[in-house]
Amino acid sequence: MSLHALVAALIAIVVLNSADGTAADRVAVISLATLFAVTYVLGVVPEGALPEPGRRGWWWIVALTLEWLALMWLSVEATYLVFALFFLYLRQLGTALGIMAVIGATMVAIGAFGLHRGFDVAGIVGPALGAGVAIVIGWGYEALQREVAQRQRLIEELTRTRDQLVVAEHAAGVVAERERLAREIHDTVSQSLSSVIMLLHAAQRSGPGTPKGGERLEQSRQAATEALAETREFIHALAPPALRNAGIGDALVRLGARTRETTGLQVEVDVPADTGILPMPVETALLRIAQGAMANVIQHAHATRVDVTLTRLDDEVILDVVDDGLGFDPAHLGPLGDASTSFGLAAMRERAASLGGRLDVESRPGHGTSVVASFGVAG
Numbered sequence: 001m002s003l004h005a006l007v008a009a010l011i012a013i014v015v016l017n018s019a020d021g022t023a024a025d026r027v028a029v030i031s032l033a034t035l036f037a038v039t040y041v042l043g044v045v046p047e048g049a050l051p052e053p054g055r056r057g058w059w060w061i062v063a064l065t066l067e068w069l070a071l072m073w074l075s076v077e078a079t080y081l082v083f084a085l086f087f088l089y090l091r092q093l094g095t096a097l098g099i100m101a102v103i104g105a106t107m108v109a110i111g112a113f114g115l116h117r118g119f120d121v122a123g124i125v126g127p128a129l130g131a132g133v134a135i136v137i138g139w140g141y142e143a144l145q146r147e148v149a150q151r152q153r154l155i156e157e158l159t160r161t162r163d164q165l166v167v168a169e170h171a172a173g174v175v176a177e178r179e180r181l182a183r184e185i186h187d188t189v190s191q192s193l194s195s196v197i198m199l200l201h202a203a204q205r206s207g208p209g210t211p212k213g214g215e216r217l218e219q220s221r222q223a224a225t226e227a228l229a230e231t232r233e234f235i236h237a238l239a240p241p242a243l244r245n246a247g248i249g250d251a252l253v254r255l256g257a258r259t260r261e262t263t264g265l266q267v268e269v270d271v272p273a274d275t276g277i278l279p280m281p282v283e284t285a286l287l288r289i290a291q292g293a294m295a296n297v298i299q300h301a302h303a304t305r306v307d308v309t310l311t312r313l314d315d316e317v318i319l320d321v322v323d324d325g326l327g328f329d330p331a332h333l334g335p336l337g338d339a340s341t342s343f344g345l346a347a348m349r350e351r352a353a354s355l356g357g358r359l360d361v362e363s364r365p366g367h368g369t370s371v372v373a374s375f376g377v378a379g
Helices: 002-020 023-044 055-074 076-117 121-206 211-238 248-263 280-301 343-354
Strands: 266-270 305-312 316-323 358-363 369-376
Touching: 002 023, 002 076, 023 055, 023 076, 055 076, 076 121, 121 211, 248 266, 248 280, 248 305, 280 305, 280 316, 280 343, 280 369, 343 358, 343 369
Parallel strands: 266 305
Antiparallel strands: 305 316, 316 369, 358 369
16 A cells, blocks of 8 residues: 555656646656556556566566656656665565666666766665665565465464364264263163073073973063163163154244244244154254254344245155245355355255255245255155
């Protein structure tokens, strides 16, 4: 921004001092100064800053230099534009070429000033001192840029390390949970089933029709009953609280009622009277997806109505969550894991995909959003 102000001020000085010349000289100076200004603006407008070093930046510098040389031929005040060019040379051409360009421009400026007004100490020291200051500032800026780049690399490395730690902690948590489940199954279900097998073998050896065999069969029946109860308790402990005492239909009805009470949204829940037997992982996924979709509606959609529908087909169960909110353009959503993808939608997609299901999102700005989750189930 400071450089833009410097260029504008120097061009203004050149134009204002052109009033001292003839009419033809004034027209020529103003035309060249305008061309210089337009060229400069065309270089900085697209990105709002100086162009990045490269082929475009190189041609831009060449054009500005040629226009500056033409201006100096007509007006000695154009010599001062060299101070702005110093910074552009150092920025666009790099350290070595930039310093060479600064030295060359300094010599040209001194020569032009001498030809117009005669050579003196001020005409030599001024451009030389400006070149020295520009080189020092350029070196400082380059050192600052290197430090910023180094810190950016460090931040990226720390971010990658953090992400790796999160993955490692998640993996360690998964392993620990698997080990815990393995111990629980071994200490309960596995031991009970082993007892049942031993009792059945004993009953077979004693003979099913003998009193001893009948006693062994009764003991094995009791052991199997206890194993079944332990297994149900085990599954009950793993299920979400909303599903422990009811099926997915009742859980969705309670979710709708709770949402109505807490937010004032008009929530309509339509579930079949009998959803049949669904695997617990599928019921858990359906409930979590419904909760995630409802949370998105509350936080982002500004909707007045939400319809939740559960449909059970012979070999498929489908959950629809439809709102009448603001909607959005699904084309702006990236693939799973992309930064542009909503975390909630990404989690829902991942949950569905992990069970072989599918999550589809349909939306349009101003026309609400539909989230559809489908899972294949045995008939």
